[in-house]
Each structure stands twice: as C-alpha cells, then as structure tokens.
Amino acid sequence: xxxxxxxxxxxxxxxxxxxxxxxxxxxxxxxxxxxxxxxxxxxxxxxxxxxxxxxxxxxxxxxxxxxxxxxxxxxxxxxxxxxxxxxxxxxxxxxxxxxxxxxxxxxxxxxxxxxxxxxxxxxxxxxxxxxxxxxxxxxxxxxxxxxxxxxxxxxxxxxxxxxxxxxxxxxxxxxxxxxxxxxxxxxxxxxxxxxxxxxxxxxxxxxxxxxxxxxxxxxxxxxxxxxxxxxxxxxxxxxxxxxxxxxxxxxxxxxxxxxxxxxxxxxxxxxxxxxxxxxxxxxxxxxxxxxxxxxxxxxxxxxxxxxxxxxxxxxxxxxxxxxxxxxxxxxxxxxxxxxxxxxxxxxxxxxxxxxxxxxxxxxxxxxxxxxxxxxxxxxxxxxxxxxxxxxxxxxxxxxxxxxxxxxxxxxxxxxxxxxxxxxxxxxxxxxxxxxxxxxxxxxxxxxxxxxxxxxxxxxxxxxxxxxxxxxxxxxxxxxxxxxxxxxxxxxxxxxxxxxxxxxxxxxxxxxxxxxxxxxxxxxxxxxxxxxxxxxxxxxxxxxxxxxxxxxxxxxxxxxxxxxxxxxxxxxxxxxxxxxxxxxxxxxxxxxxxxxxxxxxxxxxxxxxxxxxxxxxxxxxxxxxxxxxxxxxxxxxxxxxxxxxxxxxxxxxxxxxxxxxxxxxxxxxxxxxxxxxxxxxxxxxxxxxxxxxxxxxxxxxxxxxxxxxxxxxxxxxxxxxxxxxxxxxxxxxxxxxxxxxxxxxxxxxxxxxxxxxxxxxxxxxxxxxxxxxxxxxxxxxxx
Numbered sequence: 001x002x003x004x005x006x007x008x009x010x011x012x013x014x015x016x017x018x019x020x021x022x023x024x025x026x027x028x029x030x031x032x033x034x035x036x037x038x039x040x041x042x043x044x045x046x047x048x049x050x051x052x053x054x055x056x057x058x059x060x061x062x063x064x065x066x067x068x069x070x071x072x073x074x075x076x077x078x079x080x081x082x083x084x085x086x087x088x089x090x091x092x093x094x095x096x097x098x099x100x101x102x103x104x105x106x107x108x109x110x111x112x113x114x115x116x117x118x119x120x121x122x123x124x125x126x127x128x129x130x131x132x133x134x135x136x137x138x139x140x141x142x143x144x145x146x147x148x149x150x151x152x153x154x155x156x157x158x159x160x161x162x163x164x165x166x167x168x169x170x171x172x173x174x175x176x177x178x179x180x181x182x183x184x185x186x187x188x189x190x191x192x193x194x195x196x197x198x199x200x201x202x203x204x205x206x207x208x209x210x211x212x213x214x215x216x217x218x219x220x221x222x223x224x225x226x227x228x229x230x231x232x233x234x235x236x237x238x239x240x241x242x243x244x245x246x247x248x249x250x251x252x253x254x255x256x257x258x259x260x261x262x263x264x265x266x267x268x269x270x271x272x273x274x275x276x277x278x279x280x281x282x283x284x285x286x287x288x289x290x291x292x293x294x295x296x297x298x299x300x301x302x303x304x305x306x307x308x309x310x311x312x313x314x315x316x317x318x319x320x321x322x323x324x325x326x327x328x329x330x331x332x333x334x335x336x337x338x339x340x341x342x343x344x345x346x347x348x349x350x351x352x353x354x355x356x357x358x359x360x361x362x363x364x365x366x367x368x369x370x371x372x373x374x375x376x377x378x379x380x381x382x383x384x385x386x387x388x389x390x391x392x393x394x395x396x397x398x399x400x401x402x403x404x405x406x407x408x409x410x411x412x413x414x415x416x417x418x419x420x421x422x423x424x425x426x427x428x429x430x431x432x433x434x435x436x437x438x439x440x441x442x443x444x445x446x447x448x449x450x451x452x453x454x455x456x457x458x459x460x461x462x463x464x465x466x467x468x469x470x471x472x473x474x475x476x477x478x479x480x481x482x483x484x485x486x487x488x489x490x491x492x493x494x495x496x497x498x499x500x501x502x503x504x505x506x507x508x509x510x511x512x513x514x515x516x517x518x519x520x521x522x523x524x525x526x527x528x529x530x531x532x533x534x535x536x537x538x539x540x541x542x543x544x545x546x547x548x549x550x551x552x553x554x555x556x557x558x559x560x561x562x563x564x565x566x567x568x569x570x571x572x573x574x575x576x577x578x579x580x581x582x583x584x585x586x587x588x589x590x591x592x593x594x595x596x597x598x599x600x601x602x603x604x605x606x607x608x609x610x611x612x613x614x615x616x617x618x619x620x621x622x623x624x625x626x627x628x629x630x631x632x633x634x635x636x637x638x639x640x641x642x643x644x645x646x647x648x649x650x651x652x653x654x655x656x657x658x659x660x661x662x663x664x665x666x667x668x669x670x671x672x673x674x675x676x677x678x679x680x681x682x683x684x685x686x687x688x689x690x691x692x693x694x695x696x697x698x699x700x701x702x703x704x705x706x707x708x709x710x711x712x713x714x715x716x717x718x719x720x721x722x723x724x725x726x727x728x729x730x731x732x733x734x735x736x737x738x739x740x741x742x743x744x745x746x747x748x749x750x751x752x753x754x755x756x757x758x759x760x761x762x763x764x765x766x767x768x769x770x771x772x773x774x775x776x777x778x779x780x781x782x
Contacts, residue, residue, distance in 0.1 A: 021051075030056035034072060035129035036092050044089045047072040047129065059134065091123045091130045098123040158182050164189075164245075164266040166196075169259050170252075174223070176200060176262070179255075188245075188268045190238025208234035208242065222249075223262075232269065244273040292367070292388040295374075296325050298381055312367070312390050314360030325386070330358030341371070348373050348381050354391070365392045393558060399585070401560050423667040425762035428456045430673025433765040437680065456762065477515050477615070481642035482546045482568055482635075483507040485518060489525050493544070496529065500539030508547045513642045514568050514635040516615040521570075524608045528572040528631055531605060535576025535629060545571040551618075551634065562618040566637040573630040579623040587621065608633075656681025656769065659706035659776050663687050664694045664722065665738065666714045670761070674709065674738075677765050678772065691717025691725075698726055705730055707776055709759075712739040732780035736771060738763065 024031050034047040049067045057064050062075060072079060072088075079085040084100075091098045100121040123132040158165045159182055167180040181196045189206065196202055207215050211233040222229040228249040235243050250263040286293055292309035296302050305313075305320045313320070313328065320328050331338060333356045344351040352370040359365055367388040374383040436449045490505060497503055525544065532542050549569050556564045579587070588609040612619045612633050623629035661683050665671040668689070675685040686701060688694035691714060698705060708726060710719035717725075723735045737758045757778075759771045 024051075024053045027053055028055055030059045030132070030134040032056045032132050033126065033129065034088070034132065035127070036089075037071065044092060046074075047085075047088060049075070050129070056134075088123060088130055088132075092125050092128065095125045097125075159184070162268070164268075166264055166266065168262045168264075169255060170223070170262055171259075174220075178203075179261070188237070188266075189235060189243060206235045206237075208236060210234070226252075229264075232273075242270075243268060244270045292390070294320075294325060294386040294388070296384050296386070298384070300325050300384075302328065303383065309388070312359075312365065312388065313357070319360075329355075332356045332358065332364065345371060345373070345384060348375075365390055366395050367391065397558070397560050423665075423670050423761065425456050427667070427669030427673045429453055429762050429764050430670075430677055430768075432456070434673070434676050434680065437765075453764075477517050479513045479515055479638060479640045479642050480518055480521065481511060481513055482521075482570055483511050484642065485521055486525065486544055486546060486570075489522055490544075492526065493529050493542075496526075497533055497542060498539070501533060501536060502541045504541060504543040504545075506543060506545040508545075511546055512548055512566070512568055512637040513640055515638050515640075516617075516635060517611075520611045520615070524611050524633065525570070525572070527605065527608050532572060532574035532576060532629070535574050535578075540575035540628075543571070543573040545573070547571070548637065549634070559618065559620065561613075562620075562634065563616075563636070567617075567634040568637050570633040570635070571630060572633075573628065575628040578625045578627045578629055579621075580625050584621050584623060588619075656683060657773065657776060658682050658684070660684040660686065660701075660704060661707045661709055661772065662694060662698060662705050664689075664691065664708070664710040664714070664719065666690060666711060670711070670738075670763075674763060674768065677768055678709075681769055683772070690714055691719070691722040694722055695725060698730065705733060707734045707736060707772065709736050709738060709772065712737050734775050734778060734780065736775040 030053065032052040033050040035050055036044045037046045037048055039045050049070050049072060052060075052064055052067050054064070057067065060067070060076070067075060073085065079088075087098050087100070090096065098121070121132065121134045123130050162184065163182075164185045165180075165182040166178060166185075168176045168178050170176055177200050178197050181193050183193060185196055186192045191202065191206075204212065204216055215231055215233045218231060219229050230246075230248045232244060232246050235245055237243050246267040246269045248265055248267075250265060253261045253263060255261045286306050289306065289308055292312045293304075293306040294302060294309055295304040302320050302323055302325050305315070305317050307317075309320070310316055315328055337353060337355065341351050341353065350370070350372045352368075354366060354368050356364050356366050368391050369386060369388045371384055371386045373381045374385055376382050432449045432452045436446050436453075439446045439449075486505060486507060490503075494503060529542060529544070536542070547569050548566065550566050551562055551564050553564050556562045587605050589606060609619060612635075615635060617633055617635040619634070620632045621629065622632075656678075661678055663671055663675050663678070663685055664687075665674070666689055671687050671689065675687055678685050686697050686705065688697045691710075694708075694710070705726075708723055710722055712719040719737050719739075723733070726733055735757065738761060739758060757771065757775050759768065
C-alpha cells in the first residue's frame, strides 16, 4: 500500500507564506516576483508585479502599494529601451538564468538626491514568470565609480582646454614613454594622438633644428636634477608651419608599480609671439626713431618719452616722466597758438602745428608737432601721444635762403641803380672837368667845380661798393696765394690799428692757391679789419688766419650757399663786443650799420659779401654778444701755381693823339662828355647811340677807325657783340670797353674776358686819356 503524503492545511500554508514573506522582507537585497502577461498569440507583452520586498521598493523609489498588481512597463518604461525587459522575457521563454553585474539605479530618496546605486542582478524562471534578486555593490564600487567619473570630467576638461596635455612614463634608464596626449596635438601640430603614443622620439624630432640642442640639453638637465622644466621653443608642424610653444611641467606623480610619471602642458603661443614681435618692433621703432615721442595722460602729465626726445630736449626719461609736459617744453610763441592747441585737446581732437620749445640748457628749438588722442574701447581718451620733429636747422636754412634771396634782389636793385648812377656821374665829372679846363688859373669857379668833381668821385666810391655788393663790378681774377696777399696787406693793417690792438697773423705754410681779383680781396681784408677795429673800442686782438679746409656734404646741407670740396679759408677774428642773432642776420645788407650817424655808410660788409659771392666763395659769421666775432671766407682751391701779385698803379695823365675813335654808348650824357674830352685831346671822334648805329657809322666812314670805345650793356646789341661784328670788316680794330658793370656773357660770368681792356665808370679825364692812349699804343692784332 502506497504511503500517503499529508496535505498541508490552509493554515499551514499561510504560516509558511508568512515565514517566507518575513524572511524576504528581512533581506537587505532587492527581491521580486513577476508573472508574464501574454497576448492572444502567446507573446509576452509585459509582466505583472506580484511581489516586491522593501529593498526593491527602496531601489526603485516606488512604494510597494504602487507596484504590486501593476505592470512592469507601466511603472518602468525605460526597461524596454535599456534592453532589460527583453532580457527578462528570454529568462521566461528559455529558462536560462540571467546575471547582470554593475547595473546602475538612481535612488534620489535613499541617497540624498541623485546618487547612483550599483547592483548585481540575478533572474530565474518561476512558472510563467520570474524571480529577480539583486545585491547592492555600491559601497564596494563607489570609489571606482567616482574615480571613473572624475577621470571623465578630467578628460572632458583636458580635451576642451586650448593646450596639449601629456603624461609620460619615465623608465629607470631615464627614457620617456608617452602614455597619454590630448587631442589638441593634432590641431596644433597635425599629428594624431596615435602617432605620438607610438613614437616616443617624435616630440624631440619635431623641435626646430635651431632650438633642438638647447631644449633637449635643458630638458635632460632639469629631469636629472628633479627640477621642473619650463621653456619656449619652436616646433615644426606636419604641414611645415613653424609653431612656437610654451612647454611647462606640471610635476611628477607615481603610476602603477611605482613608475614615475611626468605630466605637463604645452600651449601654442605662436599668435602671442607674433603679437609680442609686432609690439617689439613697434617699441624698437619708437625707441630707435629719430622723431621725439611723448605720451601724456589726459591731465598732461608725462608717462613716457623716447630717447629721441631725450636728445632733443636734454631731459632724461627719469627727469621728464611724472612732470607736466608744459613744464618740460617751456614753450614760447603766440598765445593764440597754444590756446588753439589746448582747446583741440580738450575736445579730444588731434592737433598739429609748429612750436618753439626750450631745451634743458635754455636754448630754443623749433619743432613740428602732431598730438593725437589715444582712446579706450568705449571712446574715452586715456592718453595723448605727441610726435615732434626738430626743424630748427631747416628753419635756419630757410631763413638763410630768404636772406640770400633778399640780398640777391637788393643786389640786383643796387647794381642797376649804381650802373645808371655811374652814367650820370660820368657826365657830371666829364663836363665839370671840361669847364675847369676852359677856366683860367685863379678863377674861383675852378675851385667850385673841383668840389663838384670831388663830391662826384665820393659818390662814385659809393656806387662801386654797391656794384660790389650786387656782384656787378668788373673783376680781373688771377691765381693767388692768400699768404702773399696777407703779407702785402699787413703793413697797411699795422698802420691802421692802434697801439691797444694786437695784430696776429697766422698763415698756414704751403697754402694752396685760389682764383680771385687780388685788389678786391685786398679790399675784403681791409673792410673786415676796419669793422673788427670798430668792434674793439677798448682794444683787443685782431687775428688774420689762412688755412685749407674740406667742406663736406654735411656742412653744405647746414649752410645755404656753401659748396662741397677743398677750400682755402681766410679768417678774420676779433675780441670785440660781438653781435646778437638779429644783427648777424642783417650785417651784409647795404646801408645797415650799428655805428652812430656819420660814422659809416653801412656798405663795408655788403661790399665784402658781394666780392666773395662774385668770386665763387662763401662767407660765414660766428659771434655772440661779449665774445667777439669771427668771419670766415671760403674760396675754392685751385691746383695751379700762383701768379706774381702786383699792385695796380694809379693812372697817370697822358697826352692825346690824332687817331679816330668810335664812341658808342646809349647814354647821351656819357657819349657827349667822353667825346668832348677826347676831342679836347686831339682825337677825331665818331659817335653812336647803339650797336646798330655804330655799324652804320662805321660802314659810312671811309677812313680808318683806330679804336672802338663802347659801353658793354646797351639795348639791342651789346658792346662785345658789336666788337665781333666790326672785327669782320675792320680786322685788327682795337677795343676798349666802358662799363658800370658787366653784363651778358661778361656779367653772367661776373668777370671780364681775358685780354679785354676796360674803363670803369664814372670816367674822369685823366683815366680816360690814359686808358685810351694805352689801348691805341697796343699793337694791332691780325
């Protein structure tokens, strides 16, 4: 008989279920029973939640009463996209258990708001459902999770910063193996991360050849000494670009197995370097520029000056910075100019103009200045920058040029007036001497006429000086030794100066020659000496010196009118009262004098100026009040031997003759006076008022014409041209020119053609007779 198995009573089952529930509830791990819900085809479409313990409720953060009897997907729809629902279906359909390790759940209530729970999940089939149990492993793995999260945050941060982050392992032999490099390495240098990690030597190979030895040596030295490495150097990118990098160690850490690791960051500083280089070039341009630069704050306080300003003003940067710009500039000039400047700057506008400032030593200088406001991004004026160009020398040269142009204009006027005046004086002297010759000795009228002649001769002296200033006088240049000329003049100078003046002659031995009119240079020395004596009323020292100098292009640029090349300089210096700048600017003007009325004509230095200029030279003045004056005359050197210097003898009266003289002059008075004088001496005179008239007169004269006495400057045909024309029909015709100054070919050159005889106006009877006789006694040419 088969043994009967006792059937548990309902009470026993309830007791068993209660013990099971109590045991499951006591579990700390999640537990749940689920029954499959199928559609008409038998496919599982969801699971009904039959039971969950408290741990499962805490895990899901859903109370038991809201779970039991509900479907899984209604409460937890995320199980389908996560794949967890399908995994449970496979457990039921196949009977194969499921194990999931490291499943992450969110438990905001139990964990204080959003921390993740990590569990190992196990599910097995039970009837047409499944049982799931879980084991929370969060406490065990939380450190690892947090580490992974920290590593992820670090990775995101590292991969977002604009720099290359690297980690290298340092082997016991000192070799370096890269174990990490951030993705920016490819954007910066063109090489992907894999290339860097696979090739430990790539970094050093890409260092610029000019920097490699220095960088590698310093890197090895620092690592050997355990010191951090920081350097900037160049690397060559994959596309050939030169990339400037800033390489900085972040320190050494210890990796697994105690292997030391080196961490660092490399920044691409190419743009920064370019900006620094541009700023460096700008700073160098400002520091090395020739124009002065001053930067002030809006209140006018200096914050920067460049070296050019230091040189211009005499103030060092330390002396200038922090002071008011107006205090440093010491500006002078029209108040309205500075008021316009201040008004423009107050409006925040640029200003430019020319100002006269004062150097540290008190001397003035002229500057072209441009002031520009510097604005911040919002338009607020933060500073003013002033650029100044020293134009002192330019303005001085412009003043010299204006003075030279004024002297040229005055000279032309003076020369023209003197020429016309000489014609009048020729008539006055000529006719006065004719009348005197007709009066008997003892006639009081002779004395009156003699006084007229003397006055006319004094006037003639003035006109000669005017002609000298206007460079219209006739010169007879020759090759001279200035030392010889000075020795000839020295006795005259010693007779002129008083006992209270010391005369010093300093002649350079072996002096080169010059080409000039000896008589005129003699006049130059005497005029300068007399002027110097007048400047030393209480005595002093007068120095006359000769020397050779070479005027270079720098000197010529600074002295308008000077020419470059070798020169002989004649210096006349005194220890007198000196001159201020205003006086120096006018000393060569005709009739300008600092002497009292009646003490001088004001033509002495203007005569010197004209003679020097007509001789192709240059004259300079160096003087200060109370420190005397030095005048230097520069004459071009000539490489020829000096000709013997002979003082010109005064003309002596000469007997007349019976020859025929053709007198040509456009002035009726001169022509009449000269003709009458010659006729009185027995000459036959033919007269003509122009070159054209003279050709007609000569053409109509059948006899011999022994001498052509012609003015040089006439309307139409000039005297030299007339002489050439007459020489064709009358070969061997003797020629004597009259002139108040030379013109045309002669005047343009400023000299009389070699061999051409001349008779200066105004013409006295004795000089006329002497020069005419001298010309007629000259053998005919041809």
